[in-house]
Amino acid sequence: MNSKTEDVQLNDRPARSLDAFDRKILGALTEDARLTYAEIGQAVGLSAPAVHERVKRLKAAGALIGTAARIDATSVGKPFLAFVHVDADGWGKSQRMMKLKAFPEVEEIHSVAGDTCVVLKVRTANAQAMEQFLSQLYVLPGVRGTRSFVVLSTYLERPVQAGITTNWPLIPLPPE
Amino acid sequence: MNSKTEDVQLNDRPARSLDAFDRKILGALTEDARLTYAEIGQAVGLSAPAVHERVKRLKAAGALIGTAARIDATSVGKPFLAFVHVDADGWGKSQRMMKLKAFPEVEEIHSVAGDTCVVLKVRTANAQAMEQFLSQLYVLPGVRGTRSFVVLSTYLERPVQAGITTNWPLIPLPPE
DNA sequence: CGTGAAATAGCAACGTG
DNA sequence: CACGTTGCTATTTCACG
Numbered sequence: 001m002n003s004k005t006e007d008v009q010l011n012d013r014p015a016r017s018l019d020a021f022d023r024k025i026l027g028a029l030t031e032d033a034r035l036t037y038a039e040i041g042q043a044v045g046l047s048a049p050a051v052h053e054r055v056k057r058l059k060a061a062g063a064l065i066g067t068a069a070r071i072d073a074t075s076v077g078k079p080f081l082a083f084v085h086v087d088a089d090g091w092g093k094s095q096r097m098m099k100l101k102a103f104p105e106v107e108e109i110h111s112v113a114g115d116t117c118v119v120l121k122v123r124t125a126n127a128q129a130m131e132q133f134l135s136q137l138y139v140l141p142g143v144r145g146t147r148s149f150v151v152l153s154t155y156l157e158r159p160v161q162a163g164i165t166t167n168w169p170l171i172p173l174p175p176e
Numbered sequence: 177m178n179s180k181t182e183d184v185q186l187n188d189r190p191a192r193s194l195d196a197f198d199r200k201i202l203g204a205l206t207e208d209a210r211l212t213y214a215e216i217g218q219a220v221g222l223s224a225p226a227v228h229e230r231v232k233r234l235k236a237a238g239a240l241i242g243t244a245a246r247i248d249a250t251s252v253g254k255p256f257l258a259f260v261h262v263d264a265d266g267w268g269k270s271q272r273m274m275k276l277k278a279f280p281e282v283e284e285i286h287s288v289a290g291d292t293c294v295v296l297k298v299r300t301a302n303a304q305a306m307e308q309f310l311s312q313l314y315v316l317p318g319v320r321g322t323r324s325f326v327v328l329s330t331y332l333e334r335p336v337q338a339g340i341t342t343n344w345p346l347i348p349l350p351p352e
Numbered sequence: 353c354g355t356g357a358a359a360t361a362g363c364a365a366c367g368t369g
Numbered sequence: 370c371a372c373g374t375t376g377c378t379a380t381t382t383c384a385c386g
Binding site: 018023026029030031032033034061062063064065066067068069070071072075076078081083085097098100101104105106107108109110111112113117119123131149150151152153154155156157158159160161162163 | 202205208238239240244251254273274276277280286288289325331332333334336
Binding site: 213 | 380381382383384
């Protein structure tokens with residue numbers, strides 16, 4: 001039932017036109033991905049089969065990538081979190097950093113500011129494991145240096161919110 | 177059915193002793209949170225009710241925080257991602273940054289290096305919305321300045337992996 | 353870990369705008 | 370003609386033995 005092409009998303013079209021129902025459904029699934037279609041329908045004002053069809057459409061359109069368990073990192077032995085900024089030259093904007101996907105410690109890979117800098121989110125068992133990971137980074141060609149930001153405590157960590165973008169202002173600007 | 181205390185995690189105990197079955201179950205749910213207990217059991221070599229009971233245990237122990245849909249940010253109109261580093265003084269390590277949870281744009285809040293610096297993961301509709309968000313940041317007391325890292329492309333973004341921590345070395349170190 | 357009752361998912365046909 | 374609703378059947382969930 002799992003697609004082998006889960007890594008690649010060929011979204012030819014931006015998959016536009018999510019109406020209010022779609023957003024509510026996505027919002028509900030964001031809070032609990034195991035909600036019943038009947039429960040979702042009851043929450044958004046639709047019948048269960050209607051919700052089911054919309055979920056299929058959202059999946060096919062690429063708006064719904066999938067569902068995942070949210071796991072407490074400490075419980076699985078990875079309490080050490082850090083954001084690693086990687087300076088690299090001639091980093092061919094592509095294939096090379098994909099090797100980092102092989103490390104289960106690496107949760108995020110973003111290129112920042114003209115594919116010369118990369119931001120990594122890395123979660124390890126302890127500082128020593130983080131150090132070993134960093135040493136592995138330097139064997140990649142083009143890596144000039146790294147700067148790590150060790151997380152002391154996490155106050156918020158949640159998935160992408162489907163809700164409408166906030167219409168500011170919420171707080172009045174200071175009078176200067 | 178949703179707990180009002182989802183924000184607070186009082187894990188008195190590290191909820192130790194996850195055996196191989198627990199980790200496999202968590203791994204399966206990480207790939208697809210809507211898997212059937214029977215499917216999970218078939219994958220890990222357990223019966224459906226056994227999986228069901230273990231999932232309940234993992235949830236009660238705090239190892240399984242919940243399940244969530246993975247949503248394509250572009251499809252919901254938030255293609256602009258940035259990591260914002262906030263410099264603050266006397267930032268009372270706690271309550272004040274919780275106000276940022278009110279912004280749906282803010283997905284992560286981490287304190288880094290002695291609660292004088294905070295790392296934010298912020299997702300907005302466009303650069304203008306990001307600018308407006310940053311202007312709101314400065315109305316908070318104690319905020320000295322911010323440095324933003326705008327993401328150009330995301331190569332990897334996945335939930336916490338339940339798998340065993342990698343036993344290095346995977347790549348031989350250079351001979352110096 | 354099996355068993356059984358209650359609930360759910362998924363599909364087909366039908367009705368409505 | 371697209372989309373939502375209803376009714377039905379196989380599957381799943383979940384407490385119990």
